[in-house]
Amino acid sequence: MTVPTENAAAGPGAELPDRRGHDGQPPGDPLTGEHRRFLAEHTRGFLITTGADGGPIGYPMTVRWCDGTLEFNTYRRSAKVTHLRRDGRVCVVMVPRDRAADRRVLSVWGRVQPGEGSIEHWMRDGEDPTPGPSTPPHVATPHGATPHVVTSHVVTPHVVTPPHVVSRVRERLLDGRRIIIRVTPLTALFTPDPQGADDAG
Amino acid sequence: MPAERRRRIAMGAEQLSAFLDGSAEMVVAYVDTAxxxxxxxxxxxxxxxxxxxxxxxxxxxxxxxxxxxxxxCVAEEGTRYDEIRGAIVRGEVTAAATADGRHRWTVRERHTSSFDFAALADPESSGPVSPRET
Incomplete structure (x- = not known):
């Protein structure tokens, strides 16, 4: 089953606009294998968009690395969706929840990608032995209260989302109140530890 | 997200102030010249x-x-679901300096929204909401 990702305003296959009409390149470097491994290991992200007034707005989100794209889900009628319809350029700051275990921080730049997002990616149980479509007990998302995929690369702990929250999120994905936002990453950059230990890779 | 739900999970003024006062790290966001x-x-x-x-x-x-x-500026913390809380502060730079390759900005708060997932821990509540849907 697929559900629309956030391209409804632009239409199928359409390019989402750059609010200011600029065609500048994003900061950062092309994605490396290390960037991709980091994205596969961590789910705590901050989605940075541009508001109607031209200023930045950041949202804590659960972020999933799926088939080379970053995915989120959110309410279809949310403000962030409005912002993304206006300007599809985003920055996603990935911060491990266990900062003591991994002090790296990765900023990723990309564009919201028109297309279809697979709802199964947000429903499957990963490697957890728990049967059925429910979210595995140790798989959870603090942000947006959405489930995420467990991968063998996960190295930092994840927050357990209560089952009633997971169920409601799935209902809302199925009934269309929530949608999947998919971002195609263009560039990325590890940034120095703000506390001074410069272990950025 | 309905406004009523946003209000339900928002921190009170004192809690929010204490939370921001205790946040030693935040994600800072801006828009570059491009x-x-x-x-x-x-x-x-x-x-x-x-x-x-x-x-x-x-x-x-x-x-x-x-x-x-x-x-x-975005602050967020919590290791258990019902402990997760955060705040999104929009503002403007009132002072900016750069030294030794590090930027130091003072930001005046103009609008702040917040969330506390403790309000979502009760299964009898009206369901999950994302506090970021502002």
Missing amino acids: GWPVGTLAGADRHGEEITVEFADPTGTAAGVGVGDAVC
């Missing part, structure tokens, strides 16, 4: 209704931000 949003993790120190953020910028884009420019 129009791309940029975010990075910064050390943070709140004093009154201003936040001072300090960070290194390997992108070189922060140099284009100065007094009067819009920025956003």
